[in-house]
Amino acid sequence: MITSRYGPRSVLRRLRLRLLPVPSQALGLAVLVAVLAAALVSGPLMVASAEQGAWQQERDRVGQNGLGSTFGSSTLVGRQVSAQSRIARIGELDDAVVASVADAGLNAPVSRATLNEAIFTASPHGFADVQLFFGTGAQDDVEIVAGAPSETGVLIPQELAQAAGVGPGQNLAVQGEHGDLATLQVSGVYTTPTLPLDPYWEGLGFLFLPTLTPLGELEYPPAAILASKQITLATALAVDEDVLVQWLVPIDDGTDIAGARTAADDFGRLQAAMADPESAVTQLIAAEAFPRPAPESALPTSLETVDRTVGLLSPPVRAVGIGGGAAALVLVGAWAGQRIRRREDELRSLITRGLSPARGAGQAATEALLPGALGLAVGGLVGWLLVRELGPAADLGPETLQRSLVALAAGGVAALAVVAGVTAARLARLDQIGRGPAAQLLGRVPWLAVTAAVTVVTAVPLVTGGSETERGFGVLTLVVPLLATVVVAGVVTAGLPLIGRRADARLRRLPPGAFLAARRVLAGQGAARLVVVTTALSLGLVVYAGALADSTARTIATKASVATGSDVVAPVARGASADGPIPAGAMVVGVENDATLVPGDRRADVLVVHPEQVADVVRWNDALADQPLDELMSALADYDGDRVPVVLAGGTSESALAATDGGLTLDFEYYTLPVDVVAQVDAFPGQGSRDALLVADWDRYLDALEAADRDPDLVLSRMVWARGEPGEVVDALATAGYVDTSTADVETAAEFAARPELNAQTWALSYLRAVALAAGVLGLVGLAMQAMAQQRRRTVAGLLLSRMGMSRGAADRASGLEIGLLAALGALVAAAVALPASALVLHLLDPVPTLPPGPLFATPWPTIAAVVVGVVLVTVLGATLVGRSARRATGGQVMRDAT
């Protein structure tokens, strides 16, 4: 009598049979869904990471104070109200602004107040100018050498203490410009800050640092007396001096992009609140005619930069993420097809017993639930970790979680739908007797020719240059190389049997293992074709992404060296003689713009340099010219003609050059200069546009100007170019008297590198590279798995070969060689298509097309080396796995299963 078993174990077993009947198959699906999930989730995460990364760059570049909001007011205007009244009430305005800031939920502002004019104090050496300054927390940000900060006393600089002979506990008498007196109690003495200034004093250098006079002499500011708000305002009242007040509302140190956006909104609300007629600020302004505090902040501009970066980055990242997801879905579909192939007996039996495709699809979807969920969880986590570790910024923010979860859910549903759809289609086909008319029709379509035609059509916009909207990395630049790879791989594999037939006699002379491998590969059967195509696709994507990323990096580096002449470029201060000793790694250049190069009538700018200094200062890139820089500069310096020797950057009409033998004329409308082109380069540092740039020798150019009766100081704008960290370089140049720190309009190479176009391009291609690398690994792992599946199909043939005398070693060599040949063939096709394809599309990826030179191609040698290593690894790994699997199969079992 039979008894049935029911109970918890039985329930668990039923659940396992329903959800996980073949765990080894489920593992494969879990891996593929993990790849799908990682690809899908990495898209929004990468965008979030780039947003945060761009913000961090802006935060570092602009600084916390610059990103904060600054408001200013004073007692200077509104003369219809008495100055004394305004000075008396400026404290109330400060209190009202501080209260408004607090009401807006912003950080407590830093208030600063100074007197409009310096006041005086008597010293044994005569009267000395002093400046009274109040700043929230200022007394804590100086080095006190005597006494201590106090609410009732002031801190004076050491130089003043010595000059006036006063110290802590003593009084210092001050006098306003109208003769009114006031007495300040000295509570401490501080050391005058020097460069580099503490961040607190950022923007307040005028209190301590000297400036250049029009005569080029250093002028030191009045001694800064640091006082409390009460003392500052009381003194201003006493000496009848107007007060300038400023408030700085800082953003949080280290705030993220969400915090920055909130702060920008809060700044807007603060402005509205202070403009409210009922607000205390507005009422005070109305009563005392204070200038309305006008907010200033670099935050909106920085946020625009971030948004522009994200706007440029999102489309390519979305395209790559969706493309990666679609590829993973195709693999999931392939898994579903493989599931049916491996369980064909079972499914055929069920179909014979009436299983419908829909029910079979439902069963497949049910079996995909657990591995799918596992894959989603693992893939989501891996995607998050990878973007966090390798993306532009680690802080991804909680708000991206929702978008990531939506992407994960969509991926999960899509994976189940693909599994169900493929299963239903395959079951319906199994249920058919013979091939249907549609299948027969599809079988007659020349797919390779169709794909080739589609590839040619889609490649046309890439070859012809494309419209402005097609510039940048997008779907087209991603799809065309893949299509081309499929076509080339298809043609190559279709030609394999032909090669096999022609090389038949030579193949027969090979040892058994090599012969077997060569025959299997050259047979060019469906499996071999599929392996070559998929391997070429995956590795092609790796090479393509590597070539684009390396080429873009090279292009950006070259353009950066052209965009900014050196690390730092600053105008020489007005009045500076610029004849004194210049810091090492710096040089003065002259610039004259808007000339016409005759003949040819081409616009040109002129850069005048000391040739012997150029090599130490410019950021030269060998891609800019066919000659080394020192040869170019020697050509300038050693010129012995009677014209001005120039290096022509950006090219001009070859016919003009040939006709004049390099002798051209620079026409400045009011005068002309004869020049002689001694060398030509594609671009030269400092060339800010596609216009030609003539690099001229300093002495010869000045001689030519004098000969043309022109004053070089009037026609040449002088700039100083210098290598090094911008802050230190500017300080050194200021100390040497070349630039004025308070007005220096400094350009840096780092600013060029931080442009949204460059960041977006660099990050998008890095993302493509990461996804491509995953695809490459997956392709090679797929090759090894295919080799294993092939081994299972060849067990009988392997056994027969073994019984015919083929050694196990020869069989292993055959397997390894076959895997290696297929992988190498795929890699060759990949490189053969990807490298030209990347060179073809490169002109669409020029991030700054207005700047010379054009895009530069870089062969991705590290990527190619990685591909070669991958091919070798998969060959060894695949051969090992196949050999182990072959040794496990016993002869008896093989023959029994084969019947």
Place this chain on the structure above:
Amino acid sequence: MRHDATPAAVCEGLVRIYWSPSGEVHALKGVDAVVPAGRLTAITGPSGSGKSSLLRILAAQDRPTAGRAEVAGAALTGMSAHKLRALRRRHIGYVFARPPQNLLPHLTAREHLAMAGKLRGVARAEVVRETAELFDLLGIADRAEHLPGQLSGGEQQRLAFAQAVVGRPALVVADEPTSELDSATTADLLGAVHELTRTGTTVVMATHDPLAAGAADQIIHLRSGTVAHEEVGGRRLAVIDGDGRVQLPEEALRLFAARRVLIDVTGDGVVLRDPT
């Protein structure tokens, strides 16, 4: 023993033509056959004689190109794929030649029957009852909790028959079920199948095995897509189709070199004579 008067399947003038790139293949050229209910019917014939095509039609996996095929009272001609599946699910059991084609390696014997009953829409209690009866009947009751890999070849095929029979289908179609069994195991299996037919199950079996054919109540012998003859109760019968055509045995055919006969209908029967 239950032998219904209504046949489990009827074929009249059955024609099946396949289309291939090389042209049409006429697999069945007008087959007339009746599968009586509650009997074991064997279909024999050389390779290419049309056994598999006939079996597929009897198993409702395929539709005839022409002629009439009726299985479990339903005419297959013009039947949609959906209805064919429903017919297979409810009324037809199928046994493949190789055990791995019939059984799932991860299910026990009992679970196979449970799944088969579920697929057929049989109540769970009924499946449990039938499972017990079938396992007892087929002699594999002590193997109920074993996986296919733990069963012998004969036991696997008995389990396959049990699985096909759960829910009492009108017809069980078996495609050479003894081809991988030795003679002793074949005999055991045929005994078990015979027991099934005693309970009313109708079994149609394609076979090359004389032992299996010998155990059948009826043998339909196919040759070149037509019924060469039938054997019932040890007697060899020619088949008369709906148009009155009879296929003569080879030895009779040799008597008529000119391929013409004189037919005399006598009181005892019909006499064919060489006109020369």
